[in-house]
Each structure stands twice: as structure tokens, then as C-alpha cells.
Amino acid sequence: MSTETIPAPCVLLVDDEESILNSLRRLLRGQPYQLLIATSGAQALELFEQHKVDLVLSDARMPGMDGATLLAEVHKRDPQCMNLLLTGYADIATITAAINEGRIYRYLSKPWDDEELLHALRQALMHQHTERERKRLLLLSRKQNDELRQLNTTLEQRVQSRTAELQQTADMLDLAYDELRRSYVTSTEVFSLLINQRLPRNKQTNQQVIALVRAFASHIRLSEGDSHNLNMAAALYNIGKLSWPDALITAPADLLYSKHRDTYRSYPTQSETLLMSLEPLQDAARLIRHHQERWDGNGFPDRVKGDAIPLGSRILKLAVDFVELQCGLVLERQMNHDEALLFIQKYSEKLYDPDLIEDFCLICSQQMPDITVTQTNVRALETRRLEPGMVLARNLHADNGMLLLNEGKVLSKLLIDKLVAFEAIESSRYTLFVRVPEPQPALTE
Incomplete structure (x- = not known):
């Protein structure tokens, strides 16, 4: 019995620096990939036409054709090709262009972490395999439906058999779709670790915010879909700060003035803009846009108030403020656990939804109890x-x-x-x- 050999995935590495390409080649030596090397965007497109490329890992800044332009052209020629952007610059324009036009799957910073880069490649190719399998199963389902219609008038027994097969196919499609959704949630949490790389350890908030909203969503029995969106919003709520200078990204919000305060108030909309082009993240992006609105209507960016603020945004604001108050990202003085809870209770009906305060304080005490109050x-x-x-x-x-x-x-x-x-x-x-x-x-x- 013969078995079909699955070809090794073809990975195209693009960078104008030979030293970077040599480092990547050494890292990927022994990995189950077929490697192609290009030192410019033009050379990369020539190789792309000559080979079936599964994934492109490109530097962002190159002479002639930059990474965003190259990945946009790759996406036009093969939308199924996975695109990853590698750069040592926090350039928000380049990142936005790559996401919107090149449909990048991941963004990696130089110098990279070897394990993180290998994990990103594996995850991107696994995502590609899942999507190809989903489309294959979808085509199979349509073909079987056509056969079923032809046999419907004379072969009732065969129709029943085919129906059972179609149900099995539909179940497989559901499983593939669920796996795809879980993959997006996992990807956002991994991406949140990249955001944390811009922050000192004592000001890294994303993982605490994720844990807090996940526990709160479970406590109030939020639906599975709403919980998924809230978890992704918690992982990426501050992605709009990636282009900020270090001094601004670690400064307490209460001490910002003039231009810096305007920059701070723009980060929810910048975060939303970066994510809106990715369909599975659009609902999470909407939660991020409104997570700095206030219950009394004096928040930003849209000054909506009360129940007009999405529930997920109200929950996210509670979690973000509780964690950032303790990290010194809201006020110059870092609060402890109890002081942060008292602050939230004090500003109920002004900053926060009063109906959420009691349950939120309960979850905070269970998640991060402070022995002083005992x-x-x-x-x-x-x-x-x-x-x-x-x-x-x-x-x-x-x-x-x-x-x-x-x-x-x-x-x-x-x-x-x-x-x-x-x-x-x-x-x-x-x-x-x-x-x-x-x-x-x-x-x-």
C-alpha cells in the first residue's frame, strides 16, 4: 500500500542584511522546512513565482521595496501564503500598512527570541494547514450535496447514507472552526507578551488583566462568544501604545500634559484601527475602543455614558484600572490592593458601572487577596x-x-x-x- 508524501513547508526568508539571513538559516537548520533566501523584495518576488511558498518572513525596512509593500504583493498573488513581519523599529505606519495590506499573521521584533520565532513559524503553518483543510472539507461537502440532489428521486436509502456522511463532514467543519477561534485567542495572548517587552517587569499588566477578566466573565456567566472577545480585548487593549517612546509608555496617565495627554487619549482608537482589518478581532477591537469611557460620560474617545458603553468595555476598564493603579500607570503613587479597591468603590457611578462593583471586588479579593484586610x-x-x-x-x-x-x-x-x-x-x-x-x-x- 502506497502512502502520499507530504512535502516540507517552503519558507522564504527576506532581509537585506546577510548577517540576519545567516542567523535565521542557522536557527532553522534541522527544522522540517524547505528554505529560500532573498536579499531584496524584487528577488523575493522572483523566487515566489518559481516556487510554491507557504510562508514569508520579511524584514520591515529594506531599500527599494520595504517589507509592508512586499507582503502586500505576496498577498495579492497568493492570499493563502502566511506573512510574518520582522523589524527592529516600532514604526506604527509600517506595522499598520503590513496588517492592512499584507495581512500579516504575526509581528516579531529584532532581536528576536529563538523559541518565540520557532513557535510563531509553527503556529502560522498550523493555522494555514487548518484553513486549507477547512476549505477542502467545504468543497467536499458541496460535491456531496450535488451528488445527493441527483440521487434524491430514486435512491432513498442511499440518500440516508449520504446524509449521515454529510453530518459527519459538518461536524468536522464545526470542529475546525472552533479550533480556528481558539487559535485566534491563543495568538492574541502570545502577542500580548510582545507588548510586555516594551515595559519594565513591574509595569507589565496584560497577563493580570487577562486573568482578572477571565475570572470575572466566568463568575457572571458571560456567554462563550462574549468571553472570547473580552479575553482577546484584555490581551491587546494597549497595542496602540507600541509606537510610543519608553518614557511615555511608562509614565502615569495623571501626570501627562498637552500633546502627551492627547497621545494617551488616542491609544484606544489606534488599537482598534490596528485590529479592525482582522475579522475575528473586530468585536474585540470595539471593546478596546470604548474601555476608557466613563459611566458619567466624561471618558474618551466618544464620551458615551452608562449602558451605552458595551458591557465588555465596562468590565475591561475595571480590570485595567485595578491593575494599572497598582503598577503606577494611572497615578504617580502606586496603590496597594486594598487602596485600588477603595478607589474603584469611591468612583462608582462616576467612572464605573455601579452594578458591577460588588462582584468585581469579590473576584479581586479571591484572585489577589491582601492579608492586611484579614x-x-x-x-x-x-x-x-x-x-x-x-x-x-x-x-x-x-x-x-x-x-x-x-x-x-x-x-x-x-x-x-x-x-x-x-x-x-x-x-x-x-x-x-x-x-x-x-x-x-x-x-x-
Whole structure:
């Protein structure tokens, strides 16, 4: 019995630097790929016409024809060819052109991580195989339908047999489609790791935001489709910041002024623009566009308010703010777990959907509990509920980050009155974590 040999996938590497091509050739040595090498876009197109190419990995910036133009031309000639962009520049125009015109599958940065690049190649070719198999099964289904119509009038028994085969084919198509959807979710989470490479470790937020929205979606029994879109939005919500300079991408939003504040307010729409050309990500892109809207209508970019904000966007804002408050990406001062929750509760009905707050705080406590609030003698109290003799359990900061009182300070009536007066001057409200004196056991005679 003869078996059909499956040819090795053909991978075309394009870069104008010989050293880069040599590094890629060494990395892929021993991999099950047929390699083609080109040092320019024109040479790459010549090889593309001479060979059946499955995947093109191209540098973004090359003299003559850049990577975006090359991948756009490749897509015109063979839409099934997988395109990956490799660049050492965070050039938003180049990336946008490559996504919109070249339909790139992935974007990789120089210098690359070897394992990540190998994984990207395997995943792209697996995605291509799944799509080809889906189309093959679809053509098979149509062919069998034609045969069924021809036999319908005289062969009832055969019709029943064919119907069973068609059902099996339809089930296989459903499985292939489900696998394709899961592949997109996985791809977005992998892509979120690339976003994190632009950030210091203590300001990498995507994985925490993903975990938080996934737990919250499960808790409120969000539908499977809405959960998929929310997970992808959580993975890619800050992709629009990729072109920012390092100083801006790590700066607290509250300290930005003038042009930088305008740049910050544009990132949800930039993120949406990058993703809208990919059909499976369009619903997630809409959630990202509106995740900085506010419940009272004073958010951005469209100033929508209340229930007009998509539910997924409202959930995403809660998760993003909770995580970024603790990373110092919202205010200059980094908040701890409890302070971030108190901030969210304080601005319910102003920034956040009040109907989501209770469940969200419950999930945050379960996902990232803080042991301080479990101490029986520690309370979170507003200034008007303070009593003399209580001891401050945490430093107290003003809204602008200035230290007002140190941990361990014993509160007196005079000090409490000064805090109340300071609130009135600042038009603000503060919550203090204090240790309440333990009750003394009664003396027995």
C-alpha cells in the first residue's frame, strides 16, 4: 500500500542584511522546512513565482521595496501564503500598512527570541494547514450535496447514507472552526507578551488583566462568544501604545500634559484601527475602543455614558484600572490592593458601572487577596468615623501623592479635625487604614 508524501513547508526568508539571513538559516537548520533566501523584495518576488511558498518572513525596512509593500504583493498573488513581519523599529505606519495590506499573521521584533520565532513559524503553518483543510472539507461537502440532489428521486436509502456522511463532514467543519477561534485567542495572548517587552517587569499588566477578566466573565456567566472577545480585548487593549517612546509608555496617565495627554487619549482608537482589518478581532477591537469611557460620560474617545458603553468595555476598564493603579500607570503613587479597591468603590457611578462593583471586588479579593484586610483589628474608615487613640496601619497619601501621615501615627482629636478640614479644602475624601485598640478583658475579683 502506497502512502502520499507530504512535502516540507517552503519558507522564504527576506532581509537585506546577510548577517540576519545567516542567523535565521542557522536557527532553522534541522527544522522540517524547505528554505529560500532573498536579499531584496524584487528577488523575493522572483523566487515566489518559481516556487510554491507557504510562508514569508520579511524584514520591515529594506531599500527599494520595504517589507509592508512586499507582503502586500505576496498577498495579492497568493492570499493563502502566511506573512510574518520582522523589524527592529516600532514604526506604527509600517506595522499598520503590513496588517492592512499584507495581512500579516504575526509581528516579531529584532532581536528576536529563538523559541518565540520557532513557535510563531509553527503556529502560522498550523493555522494555514487548518484553513486549507477547512476549505477542502467545504468543497467536499458541496460535491456531496450535488451528488445527493441527483440521487434524491430514486435512491432513498442511499440518500440516508449520504446524509449521515454529510453530518459527519459538518461536524468536522464545526470542529475546525472552533479550533480556528481558539487559535485566534491563543495568538492574541502570545502577542500580548510582545507588548510586555516594551515595559519594565513591574509595569507589565496584560497577563493580570487577562486573568482578572477571565475570572470575572466566568463568575457572571458571560456567554462563550462574549468571553472570547473580552479575553482577546484584555490581551491587546494597549497595542496602540507600541509606537510610543519608553518614557511615555511608562509614565502615569495623571501626570501627562498637552500633546502627551492627547497621545494617551488616542491609544484606544489606534488599537482598534490596528485590529479592525482582522475579522475575528473586530468585536474585540470595539471593546478596546470604548474601555476608557466613563459611566458619567466624561471618558474618551466618544464620551458615551452608562449602558451605552458595551458591557465588555465596562468590565475591561475595571480590570485595567485595578491593575494599572497598582503598577503606577494611572497615578504617580502606586496603590496597594486594598487602596485600588477603595478607589474603584469611591468612583462608582462616576467612572464605573455601579452594578458591577460588588462582584468585581469579590473576584479581586479571591484572585489577589491582601492579608492586611484579614487582620481583625484593622479597619478602613473615612475621616469622620475616626476616633482618638486609633493607630494608622498604612501611610496616608494625598490625591497628588504627597505623604500626609506615616504608618504608626497615633490619631488625636486635633489631628482628626485637621484631616476633616484638609478634605474640605481639597474637595476630596480619604479612607484610612487604622488599627483599632483591642478590648481589654474585664478584671475579675
